[in-house]
Amino acid sequence: PNVSISELHYGPVRNSRISSQNLYIYIKSKKQTFTLPNLEPLGSIRRKKKQEKKMAALLDIPSSKRWLPLEANPDVMNQFLWGLGLPEDEAECFDVYGLDPELLEMVPKPVLAVLFLYPITSQSEEERLLQANEKKETSSKAYFMKQTVGNACGTIGLLHAVGNITSEIKLLEGSFMDRFLKTTATMDPLERAAFLENDTEMEVAHSVAATAGETEASDNADAHFICFACVDGELFELDGRKSRPISHGPSSPSSLLQDAAKVIQDMIRKNPDSHNFNVIAISKKAGGSS
Template sequence: SSGVYFLKQTVGNACGTIGILHAVGNITSQIKLGEGSYLENFFKVTAKMDCCERAAFLEADREMEMAHSVAASGGETEASDVVDTHFICFSCVNGQLYELDGRKAGPISHGASSPDTLLKDAAKVMVGMIEKNPDSNNFSVMALSKK
């Protein structure tokens, strides 16, 4: 998993935030983050850290904590304290499809992939996940894309 940006999830109910950080963290060479922005600084500071050090940094980061709290309370529907859902990220890094789940020990490779086949390759893995729990309706998909 060399070259894969990954961090552990040690903060409760932060899997959406972790998923976004995984998605953006694995494309920083392909996008331009705002100069001096929170994300640019976060990825610069954590670039050489291991996944547990990144988690500790995020956990101690008051700016992210405030942003997370504001976003979580910003909707019209009150957020439940009981959460039985989880967000993960699929990313193509160095020609491999990785499942990035902060609850796991590290990135999980699902084999060869490319930017052109990422959606199709990730969909195959997701279908397998759905087939393991066919009665659940707790699956949804979001994409971070140029187009």
């Protein structure tokens, strides 16, 4: 049976995460160490620099529709996913408190997908445009959709995550997520984007989740969510603002988190003056379906 908007359940946001007020994350490379203080879940609503504000206004989003941004908060994302049809005993979102090996070991395993929030800067925009001009064949392996709705990157990141792990999890039959992925399975990335843009049920669900965070929601976003997933032994970066999935080489379910962390470290090195970064892992629950 179809699930109506009124049947989407969003319980109170649980305050069970480890406090990170005084936590420092050290992202090490051979030549330099980056210290990122005060990594509270920042969400995509915190404004950092005038230049980043300008870059956010220049996003090539063909639709005039804008949603409130989803906060980079595992509790909010859990309630969102569980309400849309991912059973609570199947998977859960967790903060990744650092990219050092010892901090990655703290993340519950196995990791199914990784979400990364980063600030939009002139450097990131330049790289995105360069990738868009590269003549490469689009992979048909990964479930991928374009972003046409402003500030929808959090929801699209979660759809990218769930859409590429359906062999590892069991969605609630007939739930919104189950119906959405089945309906869009044969669509191309732009058709999926149009389907999402016109889906009132998802828009309402996103709005509920966006206002459930710890910080006041604003549509003036200067940061962006992307997803990393392992598909057929290959690490893919799934970014709805890019023209296609970006392959980062071989990977495996057991090394997904470490492989994604290396790519994320490189992205942070390219933006040394920015500090609004956040990493969230979606991990399989013990006892879930396989």
